[in-house]
Amino acid sequence: MASPKPRSFKGTRDFTPREMIPREKIIDSMKRVFRLYGFSPLETPALEMLSVLTGKYGEEGEKLLYKLDYKNDDFMNRVALRYDLTVPLARVIASHPEWPMPFKRYQVQPVWRADKPQTRQGRFREFYQCDIDTVGAPEGLADAEILALTVTMLDDLGFKDGDKRAIVQLNHRKVLEGICVYAGHPREDLAGFCRVLDKLDKIGREGVVSDLIDMGINDEGIDRVDSLLKLSGMYGSLSSTPADEKIDHVLAILDNNQAATEGLEGIRSILQSLKELGTDLSRINFNPVLARGLDYYTGAVFESTLPGQPHIGSLTGGGRYDKLIGLYGGGDKPAVGTTIGLDRMFAAMEQLGMVDTEAATVTRVLIAAWSADQMSACLQAVRVFREAGVPAEVFPTTGKLKKPFSHADKLNIPYVAVIGPDEAGNPDGLHVSLKDLSQGTQETLQVANAAEKVSSTNRSAPSS
RNA sequence: GUCCGAGUAGUUCAGUUGGUUAGAACGCCUGACUGUGGCUCAGGAGGUCGUGGGUUCAAAUCCCAUCUCGGACCCCA
Numbered sequence: 001m002a003s004p005k006p007r008s009f010k011g012t013r014d015f016t017p018r019e020m021i022p023r024e025k026i027i028d029s030m031k032r033v034f035r036l037y038g039f040s041p042l043e044t045p046a047l048e049m050l051s052v053l054t055g056k057y058g059e060e061g062e063k064l065l066y067k068l069d070y071k072n073d074d075f076m077n078r079v080a081l082r083y084d085l086t087v088p089l090a091r092v093i094a095s096h097p098e099w100p101m102p103f104k105r106y107q108v109q110p111v112w113r114a115d116k117p118q119t120r121q122g123r124f125r126e127f128y129q130c131d132i133d134t135v136g137a138p139e140g141l142a143d144a145e146i147l148a149l150t151v152t153m154l155d156d157l158g159f160k161d162g163d164k165r166a167i168v169q170l171n172h173r174k175v176l177e178g179i180c181v182y183a184g185h186p187r188e189d190l191a192g193f194c195r196v197l198d199k200l201d202k203i204g205r206e207g208v209v210s211d212l213i214d215m216g217i218n219d220e221g222i223d224r225v226d227s228l229l230k231l232s233g234m235y236g237s238l239s240s241t242p243a244d245e246k247i248d249h250v251l252a253i254l255d256n257n258q259a260a261t262e263g264l265e266g267i268r269s270i271l272q273s274l275k276e277l278g279t280d281l282s283r284i285n286f287n288p289v290l291a292r293g294l295d296y297y298t299g300a301v302f303e304s305t306l307p308g309q310p311h312i313g314s315l316t317g318g319g320r321y322d323k324l325i326g327l328y329g330g331g332d333k334p335a336v337g338t339t340i341g342l343d344r345m346f347a348a349m350e351q352l353g354m355v356d357t358e359a360a361t362v363t364r365v366l367i368a369a370w371s372a373d374q375m376s377a378c379l380q381a382v383r384v385f386r387e388a389g390v391p392a393e394v395f396p397t398t399g400k401l402k403k404p405f406s407h408a409d410k411l412n413i414p415y416v417a418v419i420g421p422d423e424a425g426n427p428d429g430l431h432v433s434l435k436d437l438s439q440g441t442q443e444t445l446q447v448a449n450a451a452e453k454v455s456s457t458n459r460s461a462p463s464s
Numbered sequence: 465g466u467c468c469g470a471g472u473a474g475u476u477c478a479g480u481u482g483g484u485u486a487g488a489a490c491g492c493c494u495g496a497c498u499g500u501g502g503c504u505c506a507g508g509a510g511g512u513c514g515u516g517g518g519u520u521c522a523a524a525u526c527c528c529a530u531c532u533c534g535g536a537c538c539c540c541a
Binding site: 010058060061063064084111113115116118119120121122123124127128129130195199292303311313314315316317339340341342343344345368370371400401402403404405406407408409410416418420421422433435437440442 | 465497498499500501502532533534535536538539540541
């Protein structure tokens with residue numbers, strides 16, 4: 001019987017050590033920032049009751065749910081893989097009404113979506129999201145903190161300058177509602193209207209205008225929307241206009257629309273808090289036509305993209321969802337948060353050459369015995385390295401030293417420590433011959449001194 | 465869900481109007497090197513040409529089907 005070729009499910013990947021090492025580094029640095037802002041860790045199950053997930057993501061999102069087809073046909077007991085981390089959070093909050101508010105959590109776990117994967121665009125069927133949310137705080141500071149954290153995070157990871165510069169875009173659902181009414185489009189189809197506006201960066205101003213005409217919006221409405229498209233910041237002279245000034249522009253255009261006015265005031269207060277938090281406001285672009293797809297947003301919406309890498313979708317995305325938690329009973333609780341797309345950021349970093357994939361192992365010293373007689377000396381030595389905090393391992397076979405050296409070279413292990421009769425039998429105690437593979441230099445010294453030397457030299461910085 | 469393109473060694477690919485035993489580079493293994501990697505040199509292993517059918521004296525090559533992968537939409541992280 002021929003065994004079938006092993007392969008992984010489409011849209012899922014294995015992460016090799018070469019990828020996991022930089023990946024864990026990124027996650028660690030993100031978690032550190034989350035904690036600095038007062039967010040605490042939370043995890044939820046991969047499986048959710050189907051009824052918890054349905055009706056939250058809109059028609060498009062719903063199609064992407066992985067529903068589990070197992071023996072139970074009873075709808076009430078059916079199960080699906082989680083689609084995001086926001087809805088599970090809402091469920092957790094709704095089932096713990098006694099928790100003190102505000103509640104701030106971060107969560108780093110995979111989610112699953114049944115759409116067509118496209119690697120270059122950083123889209124997969126299984127991918128990691130890093131969510132931060134604040135529940136139980138009104139619009140303002142909480143929203144600003146999420147944005148401040150997002151900017152800090154992106155800068156930390158290197159998405160700061162030139163073609164690597166990420167831009168955070170900010171808008172408010174109520175502004176969109178105002179624009180929809182102003183264009184003369186029925187409010188019931190706000191979602192459809194938003195979808196067209198949202199395509200601005202992909203199909204351009206002419207594309208949006210022609211789509212709006214197809215929707216049945218008249219000439220006057222088109223002119224009105226067009227005057228706002230110019231303020232998107234996606235192109236043209238107004239792209240560098242300060243947000244305050246743009247808010248005034250939009251306010252002047254939509255001044256007798258109550259929803260828009262409220263939305264603009266919301267944006268203004270978020271920007272004020274951001275300023276006081278010390279965030280560089282030039283990283284934030286107020287874009288009155290930014291829409292975003294998910295149905296549950298009610299207030300501010302935001303996302304960050306790489307204008308230099310348009311094929312990669314948004315790196316982060318989030319917003320305020322004041323009505324979602326109330327759907328599970330117990331009354332509404334306001335909430336705001338963002339998702340940081342780890343895999344998409346990683347894909348972008350790989351394509352931009354920002355990832356160091358040199359190291360295939362975490363081991364820093366490989367210990368090799370000249371002959372079987374020195375094996376026990378090797379075990380003694382590896383213990384010394386480990387106690388000094390140096391990741392070390394013993395090459396398991398003896399024979400030609402070419403093998404352990406070649407192995408170390410292939411995995412980019414920086415040091416090899418050889419123990420032969422001379423080192424093991426040194427009257428001053430156990431010695432090793434420590435070779436620095438990148439320099440090609442070697443010296444024989446006490447094990448403890450070798451461990452000291454290795455732990456004091458940092459791994460060389462990644463070449464750019 | 466819609467529209468394109470591609471499947472040949474572990475990887476990236478070449479392979480003429482259909483014609484002997486299907487090639488290269490890199491990688492891998494062995495040796496030159498019985499206390500030492502990278503560089504060099506010599507040798508070696510590795511392929512049912514995605515799968516199934518058809519045309520033909522003859523198919524990696526032409527035709528059909530199918531599967532898989534990649535890209536562009538839609539949507540999103």
